Amino acid sequence: MTIDPNARYTKTHEWVRQEGDVYAYGITDHAQSELSDIVFVDLPEPGESFSAGDTLGAVESVKAASDLFLPVAGEVVAVNESLTGSPEVINSDPYGAGWIIKFKLSDPAEFAGLLSAKEYASLTGE
Numbered sequence: 001m002t003i004d005p006n007a008r009y010t011k012t013h014e015w016v017r018q019e020g021d022v023y024a025y026g027i028t029d030h031a032q033s034e035l036s037d038i039v040f041v042d043l044p045e046p047g048e049s050f051s052a053g054d055t056l057g058a059v060e061s062v063k064a065a066s067d068l069f070l071p072v073a074g075e076v077v078a079v080n081e082s083l084t085g086s087p088e089v090i091n092s093d094p095y096g097a098g099w100i101i102k103f104k105l106s107d108p109a110e111f112a113g114l115l116s117a118k119e120y121a122s123l124t125g126e
Contacts, residue, residue, distance in 0.1 A: 001029045001126050004095040008114035010071045011123060015095065016114060022077055023111070024099045025070065027059065027090060030124050032098075035061035038090045041083040042068075044101065049075045052110055056101065059090065071114060073106035 003009075007017040013031035017024045032038065040060040050056050050070045057068045079101050083089060090098035105111055115123065 001033060001124065002095070003029065003117050003121055003124075003126060005117045007095065007117065008111060009117065009120035009123075010069075010114060012069060012071075013124075014069065014071055016072060016111060017095075018111070019102070021104070022102045023072075023074065023105050025101050025103065026094055026099045027068070028120070028124075029094050030126070031066075032091050032094050035059065035063060035066065037062045038087045041080075041087045041090070041100065043079040043081075043083065044076050046076050046078060049073075049106075050103075059087070068100065070101075070103070072110035074103035075106070076101050076103050078102040 007015040009015050013028045015028050038061045042057040044056045052073045054070055055067045056070045059066055080099050
């Protein structure tokens with residue numbers, strides 16, 4: 001399993017990475033591995049705002065469907081439209097081409113409260 005050293009993590013296997021003045025969000029390599037072959041991603045609309053912990057969409061695999069939770073408050077500025085036709089990109093590149101949304105963060109303190117890559121590695125035993 002890989003872990004992006006530049007991202008912050010949640011105990012529920014999501015990642016958030018600062019990219020200039022926006023933040024990218026996705027599910028971790030560990031999560032995609034547990035889900036197996038991803039076949040569908042339900043994406044929010046740009047402009048939607050979420051509070052920390054809100055459900056923003058879902059990912060479905062051949063094994064299960066899982067809700068996606070935004071661990072910090074923010075407003076969606078972009079969604080990865082390529083996932084509509086090729087959701088399996090999350091399996092092959094969860095930290096790169098498999099990003100799910102990009103958003104403007106409401107409270108930077110929430111981002112600082114997420115797990116570091118080292119803490120997430122300890123959590124998953126990687």
